Amino acid sequence: MVVLGIESTCDETSAAVVVRHEDGGGRILSNVVFSQIAEHAAYGGVVPEIAARAHVEVLDTLIARAMEESGHNFSSIDAVAAAAGPGLIGGVIVGLTTAKAIALVRKKPLIAVNHLEAHALTARLTDGTPFPYILLLASGGHTQIVAVRGVGDYVRIGTTRDDAIGEAFDKTAKLLGLAYPGGPQVEKEALTGNATRFALPRPMAGRNDADFSLSGLKTAVRLEAERIAPLSDQDVRDLCASFQQAVVDVIADRLRHGLRAFRERFGMPTALVTSGGVAANEAIRKMLHRVAFEAGIVLVAPPPQLCTDNGAMIAWAGAERLALGLTDGLDISPRARWPLADVNKPPAPASAGLAKLPQDL
Ligand code: KG4
Ligand code: ZN
Numbered sequence: 550m551v552v553l554g555i556e557s558t559c560d561e562t563s564a565a566v567v568v569r570h571e572d573g574g575g576r577i578l579s580n581v582v583f584s585q586i587a588e589h590a591a592y593g594g595v596v597p598e599i600a601a602r603a604h605v606e607v608l609d610t611l612i613a614r615a616m617e618e619s620g621h622n623f624s625s626i627d628a629v630a631a632a633a634g635p636g637l638i639g640g641v642i643v644g645l646t647t648a649k650a651i652a653l654v655r656k657k658p659l660i661a662v663n664h665l666e667a668h669a670l671t672a673r674l675t676d677g678t679p680f681p682y683i684l685l686l687a688s689g690g691h692t693q694i695v696a697v698r699g700v701g702d703y704v705r706i707g708t709t710r711d712d713a714i715g716e717a718f719d720k721t722a723k724l725l726g727l728a729y730p731g732g733p734q735v736e737k738e739a740l741t742g743n744a745t746r747f748a749l750p751r752p753m754a755g756r757n758d759a760d761f762s763l764s765g766l767k768t769a770v771r772l773e774a775e776r777i778a779p780l781s782d783q784d785v786r787d788l789c790a791s792f793q794q795a796v797v798d799v800i801a802d803r804l805r806h807g808l809r810a811f812r813e814r815f816g817m818p819t820a821l822v823t824s825g826g827v828a829a830n831e832a833i834r835k836m837l838h839r840v841a842f843e844a845g846i847v848l849v850a851p852p853p854q855l856c857t858d859n860g861a862m863i864a865w866a867g868a869e870r871l872a873l874g875l876t877d878g879l880d881i882s883p884r885a886r887w888p889l890a891d892v893n894k895p896p897a898p899a900s901a902g903l904a905k906l907p908q909d910l
Pocket of ligand 1: 687688689691714715716730731733736825826827828829831856857858
């Protein structure tokens with residue numbers, strides 16, 4: 550089965566073609582990604598309106614390039630998949646509507662993919678990881694520990710009560726005067742910093758659940774920075790190293806609790822799988838290896854370009870759903886919010902809001 554996948558939920562526009570074989574194995578035939586970071590950098594974060602317009606500008610070209618590189622054309626593919634949420638609604642509308650147009654004109658099945666499900670299933674494309682496994686999804690917008698039990702079968706074990714982990718990196722970087730996106734900058738500064746200089750909190754550590762809370766940690770960095778201002782370059786490095794170490798410790802603790810909860814409810818996971826931009830961090834990866842080793846399971850960390858947002862993961866999730874006969878109608882709505890637990894629930898009908906409009910409009 551050959552599937553075209555479209556991603557446009559945040560600040561990456563991407564189109565990809567992926568094949569899924571009958572034995573469940575998969576291969577990426579093309580994966581073209583356009584990052585909008587340059588467009589948003591001046592604002593220190595993603596601006597939804599700019600993102601939506603940038604998706605419109607490049608998506609057609611990216612799809613054409615992805616098709617060409619894959620050696621397929623619109624007749625030879627089996628289906629079109631697009632991320633239908635969760636995400637910035639303007640971008641989601643652009644990708645989903647484009648996919649609908651292709652599906653309609655080319656008479657192909659449409660698959661409206663949940664972006665989080667696509668992150669969750671990437672390890673099956675890259676490593677053929679069998680169910681059930683435990684997933685740490687850590688990006689700029691999401692922080693979750695999830696039991697992945699099958700296609701469409703996800704149980705959330707832990708989540709953040711405030712900031713996402715990547716968001717905490719970005720906000721910390723911003724308050725220290727570092728560039729956006731902050732994660733890679735903080736990691737770079739931390740390399741030559743002293744991680745023990747500042748005694749930062751480990752929020753939620755030791756608690757019985759597997760939830761996160763990161764806003765207090767970011768505030769603690771701000772208070773330390775204000776206390777010793779003006780900051781020297783070495784102060785910034787030490788603050789970055791101390792912050793990163795606190796995040797590493799918190800994730801390790803939360804994952805250990807998450808693993809225990811997983812084993813109690815579902816037995817032994819086959820692997821610890823990671824996804825999302827934060828998984829590119831070397832210190833975090835090292836810790837994940839340690840936690841997986843302790844638990845007697847392998848760590849599956851897809852290459853960074855497949856951990857961050859990309860069309861291949863959408864195409865693959867589409868192929869996994871298509872293999873089970875799960876396709877969607879052309880009337881399916883995009884969703885800004887779409888928790889993994891609701892992955893199989895249909896959205897409210899697209900026309901639901903229109904009924905409330907005054908008659909004379
Ligand atoms: O998955 P992603 O590319 O986009 C979404 O948020 O969906 O993740 C981007 C996030 C940003 O918050 C970025 O600062 C963080 O991942 N990130 C990192 C690193 N590289 C990217 N955080 C820590 N260390 C890194 N090396
Ligand atoms: Zn993502």
